[in-house]
Amino acid sequence: MTVTVLLFASYADALGHDALTLDLPPGSTVGDALHAVRARSGGDRLPPAPAMAVNERYAKLGDALAAGDAVAIIPPVAGG
Amino acid sequence: MSAELLVRAPIDVGALLARVADAGVGATSLFIGTVREHNDGRAVSGIDYSAYDAMAERELAAIGAEAGERWPGLRVAIVHRLGTLAVGEASVAVACAHERRAAAFDGARYVVEELKRRVPIWKREHYADGTREWVDPTAVAVAR
Numbered sequence: 001m002t003v004t005v006l007l008f009a010s011y012a013d014a015l016g017h018d019a020l021t022l023d024l025p026p027g028s029t030v031g032d033a034l035h036a037v038r039a040r041s042g043g044d045r046l047p048p049a050p051a052m053a054v055n056e057r058y059a060k061l062g063d064a065l066a067a068g069d070a071v072a073i074i075p076p077v078a079g080g
Numbered sequence: 081m082s083a084e085l086l087v088r089a090p091i092d093v094g095a096l097l098a099r100v101a102d103a104g105v106g107a108t109s110l111f112i113g114t115v116r117e118h119n120d121g122r123a124v125s126g127i128d129y130s131a132y133d134a135m136a137e138r139e140l141a142a143i144g145a146e147a148g149e150r151w152p153g154l155r156v157a158i159v160h161r162l163g164t165l166a167v168g169e170a171s172v173a174v175a176c177a178h179e180r181r182a183a184a185f186d187g188a189r190y191v192v193e194e195l196k197r198r199v200p201i202w203k204r205e206h207y208a209d210g211t212r213e214w215v216d217p218t219a220v221a222v223a224r
């Protein structure tokens with residue numbers, strides 16, 4: 001199944017992209033998507049357990065993904 | 081809650097206050113966050129703010145709704161600016177209005193603290209020496 005990964009701020013700089021497309025096996029989790037991104041060039045600059053979101057809501061690494069989901073890796077927020 | 085939550089132009093504080101105005105209101109608190117000229121000992125000349133827009137709007141709306149549940153009758157207006165801001169410019173403004181002042185003060189504090197804790201907005205500081213860095217509040221906390 002295909003999911004989109006959104007990257008922001010320092011994480012987008014680390015990967016050199018602000019979005020990636022991943023092809024993952026059915027039943028994959030948020031953590032699996034993170035693992036795939038961390039295996040990419042520059043992905044080792046991401047922390048092992050950053051905040052994650054699926055379809056604009058915070059998610060846990062064990063949450064299951066569905067085809068077409070938008071997975072976001074959220075750097076430490078600094079609004080205000 | 082209504083109206084725009086993220087803007088790319090200077091924040092109109094008067095318009096924000098108008099959004100919470102009501103004949104039943106006896107107290108209005110206004111918080112304004114501004115870009116300061118120094119951070120952790122470094123001279124700052126400006127800040128780029130960026131966001132995961134759709135999720136930031138969702139979280140800001142949720143925070144406003146939560147404040148309304150915690151302080152019934154509270155009227156909340158929030159706006160965060162994105163883009164490149166100069167020292168002294170407002171990056172965020174929160175207005176809370178209520179019949180009584182305690183809810184107006186406490187509600188505004190709640191909104192600002194939750195915004196800083198969970199709304200996906202990031203800032204990259206420009207320093208006087210020409211360098212730019214993304215700000216990581218969690219790293220600063222550990223360093224101290």
